[in-house]
Amino acid sequence: MTVPPGRRERKKAATRQKIADAALRLFLERGYDAVGIRDVAAEADVAVTTLFSHFASKEALVFEQDQDFEQRLTRAVTGRAPHEPLLPALRHEIHALVRHCSADGSAPIWQMIDASPDLREYEESMRLRHAESLATAIAADPGRSQTTTACRTIARFVIDAYALAREAADPEAAVDEIFRMIEAAWEVASPSRRT
Amino acid sequence: MTVPPGRRERKKAATRQKIADAALRLFLERGYDAVGIRDVAAEADVAVTTLFSHFASKEALVFEQDQDFEQRLTRAVTGRAPHEPLLPALRHEIHALVRHCSADGSAPIWQMIDASPDLREYEESMRLRHAESLATAIAADPGRSQTTTACRTIARFVIDAYALAREAADPEAAVDEIFRMIEAAWEVASPSRRT
DNA sequence: ACCGTAACACTAACCGTTAGGGTTTAAAAA
DNA sequence: TTTTTAAACCCTAACGGTTAGTGTTACGGT
Numbered sequence: 001m002t003v004p005p006g007r008r009e010r011k012k013a014a015t016r017q018k019i020a021d022a023a024l025r026l027f028l029e030r031g032y033d034a035v036g037i038r039d040v041a042a043e044a045d046v047a048v049t050t051l052f053s054h055f056a057s058k059e060a061l062v063f064e065q066d067q068d069f070e071q072r073l074t075r076a077v078t079g080r081a082p083h084e085p086l087l088p089a090l091r092h093e094i095h096a097l098v099r100h101c102s103a104d105g106s107a108p109i110w111q112m113i114d115a116s117p118d119l120r121e122y123e124e125s126m127r128l129r130h131a132e133s134l135a136t137a138i139a140a141d142p143g144r145s146q147t148t149t150a151c152r153t154i155a156r157f158v159i160d161a162y163a164l165a166r167e168a169a170d171p172e173a174a175v176d177e178i179f180r181m182i183e184a185a186w187e188v189a190s191p192s193r194r195t
Numbered sequence: 196m197t198v199p200p201g202r203r204e205r206k207k208a209a210t211r212q213k214i215a216d217a218a219l220r221l222f223l224e225r226g227y228d229a230v231g232i233r234d235v236a237a238e239a240d241v242a243v244t245t246l247f248s249h250f251a252s253k254e255a256l257v258f259e260q261d262q263d264f265e266q267r268l269t270r271a272v273t274g275r276a277p278h279e280p281l282l283p284a285l286r287h288e289i290h291a292l293v294r295h296c297s298a299d300g301s302a303p304i305w306q307m308i309d310a311s312p313d314l315r316e317y318e319e320s321m322r323l324r325h326a327e328s329l330a331t332a333i334a335a336d337p338g339r340s341q342t343t344t345a346c347r348t349i350a351r352f353v354i355d356a357y358a359l360a361r362e363a364a365d366p367e368a369a370v371d372e373i374f375r376m377i378e379a380a381w382e383v384a385s386p387s388r389r390t
Numbered sequence: 391a392c393c394g395t396a397a398c399a400c401t402a403a404c405c406g407t408t409a410g411g412g413t414t415t416a417a418a419a420a
Numbered sequence: 421t422t423t424t425t426a427a428a429c430c431c432t433a434a435c436g437g438t439t440a441g442t443g444t445t446a447c448g449g450t
Contacts, residue, residue: 047399125316156355174344181380188379242430
């Protein structure tokens, strides 16, 4: 699996990128709704069926770069220092993600997403999937004694923090505010510390 | 507005009901995906355009009875006894809602929903809307000093409780467990009580 | 050199949804 | 009552995302 990728895989990746680039360009130029799948395919000079073999849906074209969101979250859990507490690590990661989406040169993209109900809905159900894998990561954390339900709950709360902070007037402050609430929730879910 | 509804409105309501009934019958018989909009319209003996003048989408046909979900939540907040605490009232309501969906004769419906990604996605974005109006209701509660962000956060958490409990092995116990966490989160969001 | 198959193309369709335009009929205005 | 308005309905046709069916090309392993 670590062999240098052959010409075939490179071509495939190039095609995928070509499609994603064409899509993003057209979407930003004319607006998401005003661009059809057939337009994107034509711009990228591929067949419609090819486009759909690379992307599962029109919405997926927009969230192409966002696959690492899930990884970053789970790694914030699994890849942290031995005795580093869980929630501050997650808070730090959410901070970074919020900053990445609001300050970056990717601002017009998020503007477009916020303007389209389809895209917002798609994003939300992405987040739900992310919450599930985050819950799994949390549940697998060594030395935990929380129930499965508690882990899934906290995972959802963390995803909520991201979603709510993005819409807040001061996103960074909102992350901190919500995480204070999450920490409290996490505390009472720990059967280890009795009052 | 309290006048007896005229013939016109009665006919309209009857048509709507006829469509909803036909849809549910076909969906349960053949499965949601296997039934097309044109099938439903034919079964209800109306035109496709008529169907869409009563229901915004195919998914909406399934959640027809579920419009009061939103109202029940906001009323649990706005319509409770003067000094009754907020969260126990919400917990009680969520308990009722969870019971209603899992025990009832509506079990096959929820089975169908859980089996269809489209329907799950639709439900989730419904819940988001519900969370928003719940947040508004909470923010409008007299004697509150929480921030807008805190109110929206708690509203989301409550909706999460519903969603997570429905998927848990013991839904009722899950509601209680999650609400313990929500209560803790709500506590730290209150600037009124200093440690 | 050869074969299996992954990547891509083309056509044609399916399905949810909407626009356009027309008919009936309940209800409000005259 | 008569007239007028408009809501509810119907039909046809289409649009746009998505998929099935069927080939064709060319890379990669043998």
